[in-house]
Amino acid sequence: MSLTPSSETPLYQQVKDYIVGRIVAGDWPEETKVPSENELTRELRVSRMTVHRALRELTAEGWLERVQGAGTFVAPPKPQSEILAVRNIAEEIRARGHEHSTEILFVRRERARALEAKHLGLERGETLFHSLIVHRENGRPVQLEDRYVNPKMAPDYLEQDFTVLTPHKYLMQAAPISEAEHLVMAVMPTPEERKLLEMKAGEPCLLLRRQTWSRRQPVTWARLLHPGDRYRLGGRFAGEGPRP
Amino acid sequence: MSLTPSSETPLYQQVKDYIVGRIVAGDWPEETKVPSENELTRELRVSRMTVHRALRELTAEGWLERVQGAGTFVAPPKPQSEILAVRNIAEEIRARGHEHSTEILFVRRERARALEAKHLGLERGETLFHSLIVHRENGRPVQLEDRYVNPKMAPDYLEQDFTVLTPHKYLMQAAPISEAEHLVMAVMPTPEERKLLEMKAGEPCLLLRRQTWSRRQPVTWARLLHPGDRYRLGGRFAGEGPRP
């Protein structure tokens, strides 16, 4: 086996292609021990550093697993994760060119109960901020935003005018997101929620649980409830090769 | 400025931390030209290859943009849209280490009606493949997979044994995804669906509409229905730390 040194594609990429080729061809099934860097260096006639870079990148891309001292192994089939873009609701409505309004039910200080405390990294009984807001598009409710905020990360939360700057945007600038976690599920609204969202009985909701961190510190924990007949969460992903 | 060579964290990581620190601190606003590799080599007292690795990884992570011959620049802030990983159901169950079974209701040839034809880029009346499968985890249904397949892109679809290789995995290898579109919504199941998923009355479902393309050609159009009380779609996105 030999690669073509003076090609368009760099050598490390050719090494990557070679290895991925062996994997998808079935030559190296899951958990197989891949030849060591030194072996590949001899087989492919490239330097160890080049092989090393290829293996490191394939590891980051989920093709391989490496154990220092032990070897390199074909990773179990990728958790076929596709990608879905979760847009901020207000932004999305603006993007659609529709009218958007914000109805603030309350923005206040509360004592943390066990669950909120856990999610925001606080102690039970510590104060936190809690806001409840209805977002409307063309007059109809599209989101009930129930949000808890860590006062240490956004101390001015209570003073904001959320009809001007949405909580999401304010928090983005107050404590830039370094990490975010989403959970999407289908639920039935409570009677109060149903009333606030002006829904008919028996209709389901799309619930988005959203938690964000800034510099490893929890910032906010939000429950975003959408009427099932009025809101869809969509995303499109283009591209073959893995991306960052 | 000097780094600590014999620390826990590798030097290239320290270089990355230094640069990200300057960016989030506002020292280097968007579009700023970052010091060149040679300058950073002198400033931080590490080799150029170490600086290079740090800059390359930060570029892959979206912090920087590099132009060969011109320099390195701070990338504009990432678009508002967060990211959600949509995993393949069977893979996810395996990842959770649970038992997974596949119940095939039918896999057959059909004539395309208007809607399917449109999504698969066919003419009305052309033949297509249609499968209906229930995925179970620990004995309980977790997904009803209603899938239409373009026979031009996966001609052997009918001959597959989907208890061995799930439709998703088969299609992945038959026609690697170049593009994918998802739509998530909350719906109420029809009585038949409710029965197949063994759900109680009045419970909502999470519906994932999934369409994929391979080399610009539509491959499959699927309707993935999950019981709301048994399935959640989750994803985590890290913006700062390593690991794309």
Added chain:
DNA sequence: GCACCAGTGTTGTATATACAAGTTGGTATA
């Protein structure tokens, strides 16, 4: 005034070398 070109600086790749850090398996020893 304009086109061209060479020089300089930048990023990108490839290699060789060295050592650190971890795993594994075999061997000597108690």
Added chain:
DNA sequence: TATACCAACTTGTATATACAACACTGGTGC
């Protein structure tokens, strides 16, 4: 037999060097 130890091998990091590829600048010649 059981244990301790060590040698060999693996991956991980760091450096120095070299050259290629590309962008920009300034000067030269026309």
